[in-house]
Amino acid sequence: MRLSEYLFQTHREPQGEAELISHQLLLRAGLVRQVASGIFAYLPIGQRVKRRIEDIVREEMDAIGGQEVSLPVVQPAELWRESGRWQQIGSEMARLKDRNDRDLCLAMTHEELVTSLVRDVIRSYRQLPCLLYQVQTKFRDEPRPRGGLIRVREFTMKDGYSFHADADDLDAWYDRVYEAYANIFRRCGLDAVAVRSDPGMMGGSDAHEFMELSPSGEDTILSCETCGYRANRQVARCRKTPPAREDQLPLEEIHTPGTATIDDLARFMDIPKTKTAKALFMVATMADEQGAAVDEQAAVEKTVVDRFVFAVLRGDMELSETKLANAVGALQLRPATPEEIRAVGAEPGFGSPLGIDRSRTLLVVDDLIPSCFNLVAGANRVDYHVANVNYGRDYEADLVTDIAAAGDGSACPSCGSALRADQGIEVGNIFKLGDKYSKAMDTGYLDRENVSRPIVMGCYGIGIDRLIASIVERHHDEHGICWPVSVAPFQVILVDLSGGDPHVSDVAAAVYDDLAEVGLEVLYDDRDDRAGVKFNDADLMGIPVRLTVGGRGVKKGVVELKVRRSGEMIDVPLGDGLAEAVKKVLTTCL
RNA sequence: CGGGGUGUAGCGCAGUCCGGUCAGCGCACCUGCUUUGGGAGCAGGGGGUCGGGGGUUCAAAUCCCCCCACCCCGACCA
Numbered sequence: 001m002r003l004s005e006y007l008f009q010t011h012r013e014p015q016g017e018a019e020l021i022s023h024q025l026l027l028r029a030g031l032v033r034q035v036a037s038g039i040f041a042y043l044p045i046g047q048r049v050k051r052r053i054e055d056i057v058r059e060e061m062d063a064i065g066g067q068e069v070s071l072p073v074v075q076p077a078e079l080w081r082e083s084g085r086w087q088q089i090g091s092e093m094a095r096l097k098d099r100n101d102r103d104l105c106l107a108m109t110h111e112e113l114v115t116s117l118v119r120d121v122i123r124s125y126r127q128l129p130c131l132l133y134q135v136q137t138k139f140r141d142e143p144r145p146r147g148g149l150i151r152v153r154e155f156t157m158k159d160g161y162s163f164h165a166d167a168d169d170l171d172a173w174y175d176r177v178y179e180a181y182a183n184i185f186r187r188c189g190l191d192a193v194a195v196r197s198d199p200g201m202m203g204g205s206d207a208h209e210f211m212e213l214s215p216s217g218e219d220t221i222l223s224c225e226t227c228g229y230r231a232n233r234q235v236a237r238c239r240k241t242p243p244a245r246e247d248q249l250p251l252e253e254i255h256t257p258g259t260a261t262i263d264d265l266a267r268f269m270d271i272p273k274t275k276t277a278k279a280l281f282m283v284a285t286m287a288d289e290q291g292a293a294v295d296e297q298a299a300v301e302k303t304v305v306d307r308f309v310f311a312v313l314r315g316d317m318e319l320s321e322t323k324l325a326n327a328v329g330a331l332q333l334r335p336a337t338p339e340e341i342r343a344v345g346a347e348p349g350f351g352s353p354l355g356i357d358r359s360r361t362l363l364v365v366d367d368l369i370p371s372c373f374n375l376v377a378g379a380n381r382v383d384y385h386v387a388n389v390n391y392g393r394d395y396e397a398d399l400v401t402d403i404a405a406a407g408d409g410s411a412c413p414s415c416g417s418a419l420r421a422d423q424g425i426e427v428g429n430i431f432k433l434g435d436k437y438s439k440a441m442d443t444g445y446l447d448r449e450n451v452s453r454p455i456v457m458g459c460y461g462i463g464i465d466r467l468i469a470s471i472v473e474r475h476h477d478e479h480g481i482c483w484p485v486s487v488a489p490f491q492v493i494l495v496d497l498s499g500g501d502p503h504v505s506d507v508a509a510a511v512y513d514d515l516a517e518v519g520l521e522v523l524y525d526d527r528d529d530r531a532g533v534k535f536n537d538a539d540l541m542g543i544p545v546r547l548t549v550g551g552r553g554v555k556k557g558v559v560e561l562k563v564r565r566s567g568e569m570i571d572v573p574l575g576d577g578l579a580e581a582v583k584k585v586l587t588t589c590l
Numbered sequence: 591c592g593g594g595g596u597g598u599a600g601c602g603c604a605g606u607c608c609g610g611u612c613a614g615c616g617c618a619c620c621u622g623c624u625u626u627g628g629g630a631g632c633a634g635g636g637g638g639u640c641g642g643g644g645g646u647u648c649a650a651a652u653c654c655c656c657c658c659a660c661c662c663c664g665a666c667c668a
Binding site for chain 1: 596665
């Protein structure tokens with residue numbers, strides 16, 4: 001490709017609104033332009049990178065037996081009503097109507113569509129297992145897009161779905177996909193690690209996220225260097241050491257003016273935070289099974305109900321909202337308002353599980369609490385607490401389970417060493433969905449005995465756009481991007497420094513032809529510009545190998561080769577061996 | 591959705607407090623000449639309903655009201 005004919009634009013100056021280095025470089029090197037919040041257009045050079053990554057993904061998915069499909073982005077509401085997600089998902093799903101007033105939506109994921117497809121096509125166990133995937137646009141109306149391509153609203157995703165006769169077969173394929181993912185990220189020049197994650201709105205049991213560690217990441221990963229345990233902070237477990245046994249003392253109300261926080265309380269009473277109980281008030285939005293029976297018409301539109309949730313943790317621990325939401329089966333969880341808190345008989349800042357209206361409250365207690373003795377809890381009365389509260393003697397919960405968040409320094413759940421917290425970008429994820437969608441959407445197969453069984457499913461995603469951003473975050477220097485050869489938009493940039501000397505420019509053109517002939521992808525900078533402009537653009541765009549054809553070299557019968565990443569320079573003789581020499585260099589760089 | 595901020599040429603900005611040659615600067619772009627191995631120089635040139643609408647005024651980029659967009663922090667996040 002001749003640069004003089006290529007639609008591209010580099011920017012000398014930083015672009016104002018971009019804060020992340022990847023965002024800044026993608027804009028400056030002219031790969032993308034922002035169209036609206038969280039919506040980007042790819043220019044030709046950006047599209048080339050995107051295509052290369054997609055092709056790597058395709059190769060690896062095909063290698064484990066994946067079959068590519070293409071599913072629509074605009075989908076009828078009926079499918080989403082079948083799975084229940086039309087009602088469950090909020091405003092992050094973009095909805096529209098067609099000219100006949102039928103409800104449609106823009107797909108934010110494709111479980112419903114692919115399940116319906118399989119329902120229509122798969123009849124027999126002989127057709128299983130089956131792994132389908134696509135590289136397709138998704139739209140999620142994120143509340144707050146940010147960080148350039150890290151978190152966008154319209155994006156390209158490789159999403160894959162596998163279908164199995166039973167859970168064992170899913171497990172086996174899950175591991176195959178896991179390996180394929182490791183290959184994909186490695187080939188893209190990333191060091192993504194797999195961590196245990198929250199299945200979230202996808203439902204299902206086992207789930208992993210592939211995280212590229214980066215300070216620009218939005219997720220926090222807790223990892224144990226001793227035993228290798230790794231998990232997203234949302235679901236990470238930690239070892240909780242129960243305190244020494246004590247005799248249970250009688251309850252005692254105490255005056256504690258102005259101690260609405262645990263810190264204040266511990267200071268006021270001169271006790272460690274581990275001797276206090278923390279109360280948190282949330283409102284959970286849950287599926288309402290009863291509501292569905294009341295009115296068929298209303299049931300379609302309104303099948304959720306709010307429930308007040310009272311959570312109790314030891315004072316030194318923090319609540320994991322994800323764990324709590326999963327424990328109570330909440331679709332959404334939000335902090336309760338002071339009015340809602342008082343309505344159940346509690347008092348903000350002085351909340352206690354004792355004496356509240358239990359008929360309107362779901363009381364969830366962290367599993368460490370029953371092993372704690374004589375805690376100081378609120379009195380549900382401003383400026384008062386109650387001392388010597390003991391679980392079992394004084395109150396019992398609706399649910400006792402792990403709802404505490406692990407953090408930096410928490411004890412590893414498997415070996416007890418200190419966990420370390422890192423930021424990471426989620427570049428991919430894999431879920432065992434089980435039969436959630438196949439049951440909801442009545443998708444089964446006939447087994448050997450002619451018995452109908454629900455299909456067992458897995459699903460597997462890779463965010464292509466944030467993968468690009470992650471690669472740039474990892475592979476750049478002060479001059480610009482340093483693309484790994486595997487994903488570079490071109491392998492070679494050929495810089496013509498003839499300065500109007502026809503002999504030299506003829507040599508450059510000949511070199512270009514030679515390189516093209518051996519199948520190299522070459523960007524030929526034939527622009528009428530000065531050397532500095534060309535070199536700086538080449539560095540900014542990050543093409544792995546730069547060849548410079550100038551009067552100086554041509555006199556000596558060489559072109560100068562520069563490796564972008566290392567800065568290493570070598571003279572390569574002009575002639576038949578040149579193209580092969582360049583190829584050889586390319587195989588040795590990343 | 592709460593808090594903060596920004597909208598002036600393709601990009602980056604000044605001008606806004608204090609209405610009146612304020613439609614300006616740098617980069618980019620076009621023409622010509624010179625230059626030519628790390629973002630050249632000179633000369634000339636094109637391009638903007640100053641985010642939108644309403645209002646105040648003899649006069650609004652500038653003051654007032656409403657709306658919109660975008661960014662950052664938080665909430666949220668298959």
